[in-house]
Amino acid sequence: MSDVVIIGAGPAGLSAAITCAENGLKVRVIDEFIKPGGRLLGQLHQERNGEWWNGIEEAKALLQKAIELGVRINCGTPVHHLEKENTGWVIHTSNETIETPRVLLATGSAEQPTPIPGWTLPGVMSIGAAQVMTNVHRVKVGSKGIIIGVNILGTAIARELQLAGISISSMVLPPLHTLSRDSGHPEKVFESLLRVSHLAPSPLIRLGSRLMKPNWMKSVGVTFYPKTGVKVWGIPVHIRKAATRIIGQGHVEGVEVVSITAQGEPIEGTETVIPVDFVCIAGGLYPLAELAAVSGCPFHYVKELGGHIPLHNECMETPVDGLFVAGNITGIESAKIAMKQGVVAGYSIVQQTGLKEVNSLRQSAIEDVHSTRNNVTIQFHPNIAEGRRKIQQYWQEFIQVEKSS
Structure with a gap:
């Protein structure tokens, strides 16, 4: 024994x-x-x-x-x-x-799973699953994908996927609902990103993040967050855009994304479709x-x-x-x-x-x-x-x- x-x-x-x-x-x-x-x-x-x-x-x-x-x-x-x-x-x-x-x-x-319409399609996976498939099993999860969920785990793994030769079109928020909670709220997400700004590859981003420490500056930062996102390792990170559904016939073909207010509410008429062949959901641990x-x-x-x-x-x-x-x-x-x-x-x-x-x-x-x-x-x-x-x-x-x- x-x-x-x-x-x-x-x-x-x-x-x-x-x-x-x-x-x-x-x-x-x-x-x-x-x-x-x-x-x-x-x-x-x-x-x-x-x-x-x-x-x-x-x-x-x-x-x-x-x-x-x-x-x-x-x-x-x-x-x-x-x-x-x-x-x-x-x-x-x-x-x-x-x-x-x-x-x-x-x-x-x-x-932590974050349910999104279409998330049962082949080609949708958790961000951790993509990490294990890529780094442990050496399996390429796709050619071009999108990450739904902007957090430290998703950002770190996005870089790992990129180093493995996989293209990440962008990172966007999940839709704001009971299960997504803070992860779908732009102001909460922006605040969480400021806490890991020291990891940003760009000196300009690190400097700008330090200027955003006061609460009133955080609100300004979310309100005027670039519509094109802020690029990290060339990957556009969006906190004013959210995924509304995953699209495909038998497999992932795209993700519908909508612009959102600083409070996470969708803005009617701003829907667009991003063509991708895989989706990673980063819901946290x-x-x-x-x-x-x-x-x-x-x-x-x-x-x-x-x-x-x-x-x-x-x-x-x-x-x-x-x-x-x-x-x-x-x-x-x-x-x-x-x-x-x-x-x-x-x-x-x-x-x-x-x-x-x-x-x-x-x-x-x-x-x-x-x-x-x-x-x-x-x-x-x-x-x-x-x-x-x-x-x-x-x-x-x-x-x-x-x-x-």
Whole structure:
């Protein structure tokens, strides 16, 4: 029997596995995908200093180290249930039932769908699917496409597709409705873009973005946003145009786009059709936390972290004995943060076994998470620090109730 089973072989899971194995624990990692690495496998972006972050190489390094330490890794193994027993945990997978005293959930995140008329046509996919097909499977998703949804994830992957020789005609907003929420509102989208303006390839865009910091200037910026869009890597990015429907007979042939007001309302008579052969929908990410839910772990909805979050402390411990979490299941952040959280979770697992005293190492790892968060290039949500503060407040409130009961 393994000392710990880690569900998820992404950056958090592999980093935790390495930390546990380095400290003498018997570790098993399982993942539903065909190979380890998680979302690292599709990532490729340029850092502020000009260096490239290559997720595939990062995954290779983590995997090699884990294997050298004797970590057992099983891919292609979906987990469909998790239950607590007196002796520990029972994990039900598609292949077998696994028993273990401790479980780390490093299940990551999933994409938030944004429904648009015509989105069931062949050739329509999520932006993450396009990333995996291009960077992992080396499959060209099409010749010319459009991205519906203007956010940091879509912008980063647009560049990756472009580097693979795929033409992106433009990026536009989804239609404004209940499910699209802020992603269909020009002012909200404009504000989110200002937070990542340091990544813009053009010095002029970076300078202009700094001038837009005051709220009144943001309103002016949206009102007078160029009708032709602002080009990023030659790709027109529109926040005053929205897709209304995807057109095609048996496959994608085009997207109908309409001009919109600063509040996201369509302007009648401005409809045009952009001919494309594929469409990527960039709806954002949410924590993939179903297994935490069936485990009995309490949850809180924290908008700043991307959705419903399993209750946990900074040590990556949950209130459920023997259950730990790390990575995007705790809130949507970058792979770098996930890796650091995995180290923290690894030390917490080691500490719980009593095999070693690693409190000081764990505290240093927690500080490393904070430092990395403050300096990370890509941040998916604007108020991560506030979200982290909230979840720790919920944790303290939970502990106080437990003590008094």
